[in-house]
Amino acid sequence: xxxxxxxIGRQPILNxxxxxxxYELLFRLNKEAxxxxxxxxxxxxxxxxxxxxxxMGTDWLVGNKLAFINxxxxxxxxxxxxxxxxxxxVLEVVxxxxxxxxxxARLQSLKDQGFSIALDDFLLTPQTxxxxxxxxxxxxxxxLLGMAQVPALSKELRGSKALQVAEKVETKDEFKQCMDLxxxxxxxxxxxxxxxxxxxxxxxxxxxxxxxxxxxxxxAELKDIENALKRDVALSFKLLRYINSVGFGLSCEIxxxxxxxxxLGYQKLYRWLTLLLVTAGADNGSPPALLKTAITRGRLVELxxxxxxxxxxxxxxxxxxxxxxxxxLLDMPMEKILxxxxxxxxxxxxLLTRTGIYGPFLALAExxxxxxxxxxxxxxxxxxxxxxxLNGSHVQALKWVEELxx
Numbered sequence: 001x002x003x004x005x006x007x008i009g010r011q012p013i014l015n016x017x018x019x020x021x022x023y024e025l026l027f028r029l030n031k032e033a034x035x036x037x038x039x040x041x042x043x044x045x046x047x048x049x050x051x052x053x054x055x056m057g058t059d060w061l062v063g064n065k066l067a068f069i070n071x072x073x074x075x076x077x078x079x080x081x082x083x084x085x086x087x088x089x090v091l092e093v094v095x096x097x098x099x100x101x102x103x104x105a106r107l108q109s110l111k112d113q114g115f116s117i118a119l120d121d122f123l124l125t126p127q128t129x130x131x132x133x134x135x136x137x138x139x140x141x142x143x144l145l146g147m148a149q150v151p152a153l154s155k156e157l158r159g160s161k162a163l164q165v166a167e168k169v170e171t172k173d174e175f176k177q178c179m180d181l182x183x184x185x186x187x188x189x190x191x192x193x194x195x196x197x198x199x200x201x202x203x204x205x206x207x208x209x210x211x212x213x214x215x216x217x218x219x220a221e222l223k224d225i226e227n228a229l230k231r232d233v234a235l236s237f238k239l240l241r242y243i244n245s246v247g248f249g250l251s252c253e254i255x256x257x258x259x260x261x262x263x264l265g266y267q268k269l270y271r272w273l274t275l276l277l278v279t280a281g282a283d284n285g286s287p288p289a290l291l292k293t294a295i296t297r298g299r300l301v302e303l304x305x306x307x308x309x310x311x312x313x314x315x316x317x318x319x320x321x322x323x324x325x326x327x328x329l330l331d332m333p334m335e336k337i338l339x340x341x342x343x344x345x346x347x348x349x350x351l352l353t354r355t356g357i358y359g360p361f362l363a364l365a366e367x368x369x370x371x372x373x374x375x376x377x378x379x380x381x382x383x384x385x386x387x388x389x390l391n392g393s394h395v396q397a398l399k400w401v402e403e404l405x406x
Contacts (some may be wrong), residue, residue, distance in 0.1 A: 020187075124156055299401060
């Protein structure tokens with residue numbers, strides 16, 4: 001069912017003078033929802049991102065304040081965060097995130113880009129201590145911890161440069177106690193309950209998103225990108241809302257699609273379109289199961305080729321996998337679809353005949369969908385893939401798509 005409204009929760013965060021410094025943005029399924037019920041952290045994260053960037057706009061949601069956005073491990077590892085304006089956003093690392101070397105390196109990269117980091121519902125343990133090096137804000141849930149335990153934790157964290165935020169402050173007495181302990185920021189029902197904001201949305205064509213992704217990967221002419229945007233009212237509207245947002249940090253208004261694409265750049269536009277693609281779900285008229293198969297196949301083809309190919313080849317592998325079901329999604333012969341797209345020969349060969357450098361990886365992904373899996377051993381041997389590598393890629397692909405909430 002197509003959703004014609006987007007929803008997002010918002011709760012203010014205040015300083016010691018009780019001035020609003022920012023808002024935590026929260027996933028909301030509908031206008032009546034008062035909690036963030038969702039099937040995965042990735043689904044919630046992408047929903048908040050697409051609503052913040054495209055459906056509602058950062059300027060409308062938070063004005064000139066900071067936007068605190070919850071990010072779990074899967075969202076931290078994605079490149080969707082690069083769509084945000086670092087100086088306006090605080091990435092709130094949820095408490096279930098593990099401090100692996102890879103994730104800590106990712107946090108350092110995000111810090112280098114200018115993002116601020118908050119640690120949500122923080123409890124100091126040997127497992128969570130490595131996060132302190134990256135923290136600009138440490139949020140302590142005083143209800144979860146209990147006020148009797150708060151002074152000790154607050155004192156222990158005073159060695160960190162991070163500002164301490166008292167969460168779930170519900171009474172005047174709790175606020176006074178936290179003030180006396182030296183907390184710099186506050187959030188909770190004592191100040192304001194989360195409010196749910198809504199905005200009417202229009203949904204772009206799934207086929208148009210795929211077409212633009214393909215054009216960007218092939219460095220299409222700027223005028224062709226502009227014309228493609230003009231053909232989809234929803235896409236063009238969302239793009240201008242995103243790029244004109246105060247949160248994007250521009251000092252001038254965007255006057256045309258050509259100007260928008262020039263300012264944004266192909267890489268960031270590609271990431272924005274990918275975010276739209278994975279949050280579109282069944283909103284664009286395609287059967288949910290078919291959409292899920294297409295996205296799963298795209299991710300699996302990409303992972304299968306990762307031991308042999310990198311860079312743009314890996315991006316093309318994803319597109320090959322997703323595009324391989326375009327004939328079913330659009331109810332058109334693949335040959336006819338390809339006549340309307342300018343694709344690299346290797347991509348075309350893979351889609352039409354399963355040949356070229358990408359073809360065998362697509363063939364293997366399709367063979368994995370066959371219950372008999374009769375072609376899998378031969379194709380694995382041809383691509384120098386062990387059973388463990390195949391199984392690992394398959395599990396990763398399925399997990400990734402589940403996390404997207406598709």
